Amino acid sequence: MARKSGRDISGWLVVDKPAGMTSTAVVNKVRWALNAKKAGHAGTLDPAATGVLAVALGEATKTVPYITDALKCYRFAIRLGAATNTDDAEGEVIATASLRPSDAEIEAALAAFRGEIMQVPPQFSAVKVDGERAYALARAGEDMDLAARPLWVESLVLKARPDADTAELEMVCGKGGYVRSIARDLGQALGCLGHVLWLRREWSGPFEASDGVGIETIEREARTDALEARLLPLEVGLADLPELRATPEGAARLRNGNPGMVFASDVEWGEEAWASHQGRAVAVGVYKSGELHPSRVFNL
Structure with missing residues (x-):
């Protein structure tokens, strides 16, 4: 920042x-x-x-x-038949394969990459290893054993097959997903290897x-x-959180970092929400017994 x-x-x-x-x-x-x-x-x-x-x-x-x-949507192409050290087209080819899967085989393999999955980040990533960025260590020639991380994949579908060497996919996933890892792991699962050819984030929240x-x-x-x-x-930026309307007195208290009264709503006790007053955000916090207990206050 x-x-x-x-x-x-x-x-x-x-x-x-x-x-x-x-x-x-x-x-x-x-x-x-x-x-x-x-x-x-x-x-x-x-x-x-x-x-x-x-x-x-x-x-x-x-x-x-x-x-x-928030959930994010990616459209990307996988180049089948080759693995690279960066898992994308920017890297060096480190292995090749002659096998090319059919559309049906790709679609069948995608099932294992939906829902709650465990994903190992690419060697060239911003993950920290003993205080160092993985990509810095990778550039220095180190081969790291990175720990797998959980990822929620809402959907993953085959959208197009321009040619035998290319598959275009669309993925909607949660926080921390690496499309390059999907390409790498899908290629390995299919026995043909693979890397990202291009990637576009269509929406984010x-x-x-x-x-x-x-x-x-x-x-x-x-x-x-x-x-x-x-x-x-x-x-x-608060679209995924429920909104509460603060009373004038509640808004004043919230701006000072204190719990403030909000009008009744269907927000449940202990749920995270944000409070507004006269159309502007005042604070984000936890709702308890008619008040919002702020964790972040906006100085607007």
């Missing part, structure tokens, strides 16, 4: 990230273009990947965890790639009202 001089401006800018640009570079570009003091993103995309990169500004950065935890702003537009509209008008309100 970037914290530098600039304006106190809050909201979300949905960027349609181009290939060849890091997620950090996109955040820095947006922060510069809006002269924002604080910015961060809700979920890294590999440099070669494209699609939704939701950039949070100012107080919206406090809602980033709720977008990070409430944010759609079709609504994203291109880097060229950001550069053209930098430091103008036109770009600022593209910002979505902070509250969009």
Whole structure:
């Protein structure tokens, strides 16, 4: 997350990230273009990947965890017949296979990758190993035994088969999923090996790639009202949480970090929710006996 001089401006800018640009570079570009003091993103995309990169500004950065935890949709192509050291087309080919599965065989194999699965991250990933990033160790030639991690896969379907060497898939999954690992493990399961050819994040939580702003537009509209008008309100990042309406007195208490009274609702005791007053978010917290006990307070 970037914290530098600039304006106190809050909201979300949905960027349609181009290939060849890091997620950090996109955040820095947006922060510069809006002269924002604080910015961060809700979920890294590999440099070669494209699609939704939701950039949070100012107080919206406090809602980033709720977008990070939300479901995401990826469209990607697997190149069958070869494994690479990075599990994508950017790496070196380390093994090949002549076998090519049928569409039916691919569809049958996908069943094992749906639901709650255990997934080993790629060697070239941001996972930390003894305080070091795995990709740094991999570049130094180390072969790591990375621990498998749980991943919820809502759906995984074969969408197209352009040729015998290529399969296009769509996956909806939870937090922490590696598409490159899916390509690697599916290729191994099919006996043909595989790696990601291209990858696009179609949506992330409430944010759609079709609504994203291109880097060229950001550069053209930098430091103008036109770009600022593209910002979505902070509250969009709370779409997956129930909303409670705070009383005027409750809102004042919440802004000071104290439990505040909210109007009656169907939110259950102990459930996480957010409180609003006069249409703006005041705080996120836990609902208990008519009050919201805040964990995050918004200074809007």
